Amino acid sequence: MTEKDEKWLEKKISRRHMLKITGASAAGAAVLASGMGGVAKAFGFDILDDDQTAENKVLFYGKHQSGITTDTTTHIYFASLNVLVESQSELQDLFKMWTPLAVRLMNGERLEESSQGVFTPPKDTGESAGLDAANLTVTFGVGPSLFDNNKLGLGSKRPTELTELPHFSKDQIDDKFAGGDICIQACADDPQVAFHAVRNLVRAATGKVTLKWTQTGFTSTPKVKDKKETPRNLFAFKDGTVNPSPKSAADMKEVVWVQPNESTGWMTNGTYLVVRKIQMHLETWDRTSLQGQEATFGRHRDSGAPIGKKKEFDEVDLNAKDASGNPHIPADSHMALARKVKDRILRRGFSYSSGLIDETGAYDAGLLFISFQKNPKQFINIQNALGRADKLNEYITHRGSGIFACFPGIQKGSYIGEKLFNVL
Amino acid sequence: MKKAPFLLSSILISAALAGCAEKEASSQPEVAAETIDLQNEVDAYKQFAIEQMNQFVVETEKFTEAVKSGDIETAKAIYPQARMYFERSEPIAESFGDLDPRIDARLADIEEAGQGEEDWSGYHKIEYGLWVENTTEGYEEVADQLLVDTKELRARVETVEVTPDLMMTGAVDLLNEVSTSKITGEEEIFSHTDLYDFQANVEGAEKIFHILEPEIEKKDAALTEDLQAKFDALYELLDKHATGEDGFVSYEELTSEDTKQLAEAVNQLGEPLSRMGIIME
Numbered sequence: 266m267t268e269k270d271e272k273w274l275e276k277k278i279s280r281r282h283m284l285k286i287t288g289a290s291a292a293g294a295a296v297l298a299s300g301m302g303g304v305a306k307a308f309g310f311d312i313l314d315d316d317q318t319a320e321n322k323v324l325f326y327g328k329h330q331s332g333i334t335t336d337t338t339t340h341i342y343f344a345s346l347n348v349l350v351e352s353q354s355e356l357q358d359l360f361k362m363w364t365p366l367a368v369r370l371m372n373g374e375r376l377e378e379s380s381q382g383v384f385t386p387p388k389d390t391g392e393s394a395g396l397d398a399a400n401l402t403v404t405f406g407v408g409p410s411l412f413d414n415n416k417l418g419l420g421s422k423r424p425t426e427l428t429e430l431p432h433f434s435k436d437q438i439d440d441k442f443a444g445g446d447i448c449i450q451a452c453a454d455d456p457q458v459a460f461h462a463v464r465n466l467v468r469a470a471t472g473k474v475t476l477k478w479t480q481t482g483f484t485s486t487p488k489v490k491d492k493k494e495t496p497r498n499l500f501a502f503k504d505g506t507v508n509p510s511p512k513s514a515a516d517m518k519e520v521v522w523v524q525p526n527e528s529t530g531w532m533t534n535g536t537y538l539v540v541r542k543i544q545m546h547l548e549t550w551d552r553t554s555l556q557g558q559e560a561t562f563g564r565h566r567d568s569g570a571p572i573g574k575k576k577e578f579d580e581v582d583l584n585a586k587d588a589s590g591n592p593h594i595p596a597d598s599h600m601a602l603a604r605k606v607k608d609r610i611l612r613r614g615f616s617y618s619s620g621l622i623d624e625t626g627a628y629d630a631g632l633l634f635i636s637f638q639k640n641p642k643q644f645i646n647i648q649n650a651l652g653r654a655d656k657l658n659e660y661i662t663h664r665g666s667g668i669f670a671c672f673p674g675i676q677k678g679s680y681i682g683e684k685l686f687n688v689l
Numbered sequence: 690m691k692k693a694p695f696l697l698s699s700i701l702i703s704a705a706l707a708g709c710a711e712k713e714a715s716s717q718p719e720v721a722a723e724t725i726d727l728q729n730e731v732d733a734y735k736q737f738a739i740e741q742m743n744q745f746v747v748e749t750e751k752f753t754e755a756v757k758s759g760d761i762e763t764a765k766a767i768y769p770q771a772r773m774y775f776e777r778s779e780p781i782a783e784s785f786g787d788l789d790p791r792i793d794a795r796l797a798d799i800e801e802a803g804q805g806e807e808d809w810s811g812y813h814k815i816e817y818g819l820w821v822e823n824t825t826e827g828y829e830e831v832a833d834q835l836l837v838d839t840k841e842l843r844a845r846v847e848t849v850e851v852t853p854d855l856m857m858t859g860a861v862d863l864l865n866e867v868s869t870s871k872i873t874g875e876e877e878i879f880s881h882t883d884l885y886d887f888q889a890n891v892e893g894a895e896k897i898f899h900i901l902e903p904e905i906e907k908k909d910a911a912l913t914e915d916l917q918a919k920f921d922a923l924y925e926l927l928d929k930h931a932t933g934e935d936g937f938v939s940y941e942e943l944t945s946e947d948t949k950q951l952a953e954a955v956n957q958l959g960e961p962l963s964r965m966g967i968i969m970e
Contacts, residue, residue, distance in 0.1 A: 349957070384857070384966030471960035472919065475953055 305678075311365040312678055316372040320397040321454065325371045327674040328534055329522060332402030333637050334511035334611070337496070338452040341482040341615045342459040343540060343633065344467065345408070345445030345667055346474040351416045357686050359473050363405070364680040366469055370462045373398030376469070390468065392461050399455035403462055404448075405681050406538050406669030411446040422685060424529040426537065426641050427670050433663065434653045442542045442665025445477040450538070450635070456481065478665065480542055482615025482633035495569060495577065498632055499545050499616050500660070502562050503569035506577055508612050520609045523639045523673075531684035534673035536637045539610075539644045542617070542665025545631035550660050561656045563598030571600070599657040606650040608643040610636040631661065641668055725904070725968065727853040733900045735851045738781040742843040745774035749839040753832035756815055756825045765819050769882035770935070772812060776889035777896070779866070780859025781849055782842060791838045795878065811835055813879075820879040853901075857965050860897040863890045864959045872952045874940040884937035887951070888927055894962065895920050904968040912961060919958035926954050 305312040315324045323331045350356050366376060373396070375389035412423035429444065449466060453459040460481075467476060487494045495503040509516035518524065523532045550558070559565055559572060569577035573585055573593035583601055585593045594601050618630040638644055651657075672682045748771030755764035775782055775793065783789045790798065792811045799809045810831055818828045825832075870876045871887040898905075898916055906913045930938045930947070943951075 382966070382970040384854070384969040386963045468960065472915065472957045475957075 310361040310680060313365040313368040313372075314677065315368065316374070319372045319374075321400050322373060322398040323371060323400050323402050325368045325403075325675065326677050329674040330402075330404050330535075330671055331371070332404035332450055332452050333521065333536060333538075333613070333671065334517055335402050335452070336400070336511075337484060337486065337613055338400050338402070338454045338459075339483060339485060340453055340456040340459050341633065341635075342451045342456070342463045342479065343482065343635070344449045344451070344463045344479045345477040345540075346447045346449065346467065347477045348411065348414070348417075348446045348474055350473050353418050353686070355473065356417055357682075359470055360405070360681040360683075362469065363466055364675065366466060367403045367405075367462075367681065370465065371398060371401050371403060373401070373458075376465055390461065390464055393458050396455055396458055399453040399458040401451065401453040401458050401462055403466070404450040404452075404538070404671060406448045406450075406671040407682070407685070408445050408448065408667060408669050410444055414446070419685070422529065422531065422689070424532055424670060426528060427668065428641075430539065430641070430666055430668050431645065433648050434651075435658050436663045436666070438666050439664050442478045442480070443667060445667055445669070447474065448538065448540070448667065448669040456483070480617055480619070480633050480665070482617045484615045498614070499547060499630055500550055500558070500562075501566055502558075502564060503577060504614055504632075505612050506564075506569055509609055511611065516609075517611070520643070521611050521637050521639055527639060529689070531688040532670060532673070533684075536639055536671050537641045537644075538667075538669045538671050539634075539636045539638070539641065540665070540667045540669075541632075541634040541663055543632040543634055544622075544629065544662045544664050546660050546662070547628050547630055553660075560595050560598060561660065563594040563600030595656065597654050597656045599651070599655055602651050602655055603647060606647045608638075608646045610638040610643050610647065612636045631664075637671070727901075727904065727968075730900050730904065731851045731853060731856070734856050734897060735781075735846075735849070737896055737900070738778040738849075738851075739843075739846055741774045741778040742781075742846050745771065745778075746839055746843050748774060749836055752815075753836045756818075756832040757829050759825050761819060761823065761825055764815070764825060765880070768812070768816065768819065768880060769877075769885035769937075772882075773885055773889035773892075776886045777893035778846075779863060779890065779893060780855060780897075781846055781851070784849055784855075785842065785845060788838055788842050788845070792835065792842065795876070797875070797878075811838070816877065816879045853969065856897045856901065857969075860894040860965065861959065861963050863894040864955055864962060866890050868952055868955045868959070872948055872955065874943075877940065881940040882937070883940040884927065884930055888937065891920070891923055891927070891955075891958075894958075898962070898965065901965060901968060905965055908967045909964075912964060912967070915961050916958070916965075919954075919961060923951075923954045923958055926951055 315326055316322065323335055325331065348356060348359075350359060369376060373393075375391065375393065377388040381388065409423070409427050409429050411417065412419050412427065432438075449463055451459040451462040453462070463479070467474060484496050486496045495506050498504040509520050511517060521536050523535050525533050527533075528535075553561070555566060564571055565574075568575065570579050571581045571594060573582075573587070574580075581594070581600065581604060583592065583594055583596075583604060587593055592601075596602075613635045615633040615635070616630070617633045618628065620629055621627065622629045636644055673684060675681055675683070748767060752764060752767040752771045755767060782792075790802075790811075793813065794809065794811055795813045796806065796809055796817070799806070812835065814831050815825075815828050815835070818824055818826075818831075867887055867890045871883045871890065874881065874883050876886050877883045898920070902913050905916075927937075930943065932938055
């Protein structure tokens with residue numbers, strides 16, 4: 266960390282903030298032990314604590330990063346960055362600098378308590394003032410290109426699984442929405458809070474990173490008597506019926522979290538994020554009969570039940586046939602093809618709407634598909650199984666793509682990505 | 690033609706408002722209470738602006754002579770070079786709300802101000818003649834007026850009250866100019882000599898930085914280092930598009946990847962440049 270950054274971050278804890286954290290006794294004790302006068306420091310960077318009293322707050326510290334098995338929020342601002350730093354220590358400093366900022370943001374605080382002077386621009390861009398944390402999560406990951414960058418000397422740390430995704434049948438990936446050295450996934454129940462988080466993290470890293478591509482997304486979870494239902498995509502179909510439950514530790518262990526010796530050492534308790542920007546051709550979809558729509562997915566639209574069944578979670582029987590001997594669920598339906606793969610992934614999808622496609626005037630809208638898996642192969646197998654056969658391909662085009670290794674969780678006193686630098 | 694005079698004053702006003710609000714909030718005691726003495730710096734900048742303006746008059750004289758004698762090629766060659774003196778000292782030039790548009794308005798600026806083509810004068814009008822109509826005929830009077838206006842600008846520069854704030858805001862504004870109009874090719878829409886203006890704007894900002902550098906160094910040595918590195922990086926990028934000793938390729942030759950790289954380098958510089966104000970705090 267440069268001297269300048271340290272100055273920037275050297276802030277006294279405000280009285281209000283101090284009361285809050287000392288109120289939460291365990292956390293308070295930690296701060297007290299490390300000295301009352303200011304923010305505790307380790308490795309030359311600030312250590313801030315989760316403010317347990319903050320409204321609508323998700324914890325920053327933990328075994329795993331937030332924003333992965335955390336309840337899905339209504340908004341996302343996903344950013345893919347390229348690094349401009351030219352050495353490993355500068356990269357390390359970048360993550361150290363980001364750590365206390367991420368804690369602050371997830372506490373619903375701004376980067377400074379109040380504006381410090383009038384002759385310089387405010388340190389915090391300020392648009393989140395008056396808003397609470399809105400369940401903000403900030404998730405960091407690193408892409409394959411970071412390990413290809415010889416100046417950073419991370420080649421030997423590269424997990425063998427972390428390679429650019431292969432070309433899938435019918436992909437039309439536009440480089441404008443592909444790849445990136447680092448990803449920041451900011452999710453919140455308020456679009457302004459999510460945007461503010463990325464904007465300020467990127468701004469604080471001016472000269473060290475540059476934005477490669479970004480995408481906003483939204484999703485809404487319907488509720489029936491307070492019970493959450495499966496959200497719907499822009500084709501109106503329930504999306505995520507067979508998703509493993511983030512509440513099931515066993516499932517998450519099996520599907521999402523890298524276990525010791527399953528990947529390179531520093532990835533233990535981390536996971537791989539796959540992001541796809543999938544344009545959905547809403548105009549053609551809306552001209553498709555209900556029967557055609559349902560045959561495409563293999564489910565009934567309104568209930569979400571497998572075709573021929575009544576309820577969303579009714580068992581899927583790919584062999585069930587109608588009176589004339591045809592399968593209820595067409596073999597080329599999205600569900601039938603996906604079902605044939607044993608692999609599972611944790612999906613955390615959002616819809617997006619980004620204006621219009623210039624050339625056609627069609628909606629530029631679709632699915633910001635995000636999935637987490639302990640091995641990218643899980644996603645690759647599923648995507649390959651869908652292949653050319655998937656009837657859904659007629660209505661969608663994959664435009665953007667990225668894969669990132671998401672660090673394990675951060676412990677207080679450590680910093681984002683520390684294990685990448687210190688653990689083999 | 691820049692909207693900066695307006696911008697500048699609105700920045701001052703909002704700074705004043707922010708100051709008041711902060712006092713009321715009372716959590717932050719100091720609002721730049723003590724002012725540091727920057728008279729030498731201010732004088733140095735004014736001196737720089739005057740030198741630039743002197744050269745601007747000399748070059749404009751050559752330019753207008755070429756126009757009046759019908760020497761299209763010479764006029765075209767002088768055009769981008771002469772303008773660089775103006776662009777370097779723009780924070781000063783644009784403090785004259787009347788003269789700046791007479792010298793530097795684009796047709797789009799005139800139309801935006803609700804005026805017609807007949808109100809258009811100055812460099813960009815002759816630019817249109819040279820590059821679109823490929824003639825100087827009918828532009829003799831425009832040339833005469835341009836020289837008169839340029840000389841008046843030079844004379845009035847003496848009267849500008851330069852403040853540290855004008856310098857610091859001006860440096861950032863110069864870069865903002867680059868990122869809003871030079872990088873899009875809107876400034877030199879007929880001649881496509883935008884990179885000359887680009888280079889000059891950056892040099893103008895760098896001059897301000899260099900004048901203030903010792904003061905910045907006292908407050909934050911890392912910032913001066915960072916700024917110099919960012920200026921160097923930007924020049925290096927500009928050099929890739931240089932032709933010969935002191936020329937640049939046409940804006941039309943830049944790919945979108947080129948302009949994106951340039952725009953990013955400008956942003957990487959603009960962010961730390963906006964922190965020069967720490968010397969006042």
